[in-house]
Amino acid sequence: MKDLGDLKYFLGIEVLRLTSGIILNQRKYILELIAETGLSGAKPDITPLECNTRLTSIEYDHATGAKGDELLSDIFSYQRLVGKLMYATITRLDINFVVQALRQFMQHPKKSHWEAATRVVRYLKNSVGQGVWLKAEPANTLTCWCDSNWAACPNTRRSFTVYAIHFGESLISWKSKKQYTISRSFAEAEYRSMASAVAELTWLVGFY
Template sequence: MVMILVYVDDLLITGDNTDMINAAKGTLHKQFKLKDLVELKYFLGIEVLRSASGVILIQRKYVLELISEIGLAGAKPATTPLKTNAKLTSVEVDETVGVKGDGILSDTTSYQRLVGKIMYATITRPDISYAVQTLNQFMQQPKKSHLEAANRVIRYLKETVGQCIWLKAQPTAELVCWCDSNWAACQNTRRFVTDYMVQFGSSLISWKSKKKHTISRSSAEAEYRIMALALAEVTWLEGLFSELRVSITKPIVIFSDSK
């Protein structure tokens, strides 16, 4: 089998047979002008490090360039992506409750670009996913407090620049999902925030943190909704593994903290 991953004009070619991989390269060379970089080491800002124990995916270079670009190279690192019990509110909420806002940013595009760049780091940094989905809620009218929170995420990345995704080279057929919901977590709308992560063996392969568009009447309802969302992701992954001819042990277990 040969698999080709295409992202715009960048290609990744892999498979379980060297002759078939070379034949695929030859076919592509006849149709397109390609540059063969041989073994994968760097792809779309992601560094790929290999060893006999597995593969490391890390965005160290991307994060360091981001820190330098924002001008926080000399800033004090942060130990968490967001402050404990951080309550970021929108302008509309401030006006409703009669609280004087901390000022809308004059240049909203700079905030939007910054959050977009932080969002790209979540490819290998699931630990900032919750912080990123929180910052994403204030794209239209960001305030100074939102920019400070975004800069804190950058300072956290500076503290943990060596964090990575570790894909172990060990035989496995187990797909496991962990999910949780934070009922009425959003300070602005009282909507709940969902989080899930999926492991293939002991390797993390999928994760997500998202605020839902609906309001749940109870924490039990919120738990059922996140389990349904996690199940949809697991179902898609099971289909993908089937196409890749990778057998998965059934049934697939989804863990939740709902009693």
């Protein structure tokens, strides 16, 4: 065994130590992702997803002119990009929702899905050094925020469960995921979201 000193970089995650706490970010990983995608000279975006955008699996029908767009010819590039974005969610809570939506189309991506994925990369370019802040202070309280987005998925009409849990002022757990079953009301979707958050809290309390 060899003592390598304080942890500074591990599996793409940078650890910045300050007297007031620790910052975990993926700055180097994201810069490499931007360069690999060919967006080094692109203009950064201020949001990871355009307002009111709903990604669907509906294709464009040339015969009838039905709404939608064509399938992407290079499926591998889309799968690779979304896979890398999924890894970036380790320290980037702000892209969790849109990446969760993009990974639903890994088998049959369309041009609109590729454009949405590259927009996420341009958004990351606007805040490369952002990450998770773990404050160095005594803490003994868990705080949880949870919400749901009723019938938000246009393909399955399923709702989304979203929650964030803080230990003191430090964010330690978060989730944005489509619910397994269809909720028939907004209240039902909210209860499912709360049940998921409470289950996570119960597991965390077991560490005390």
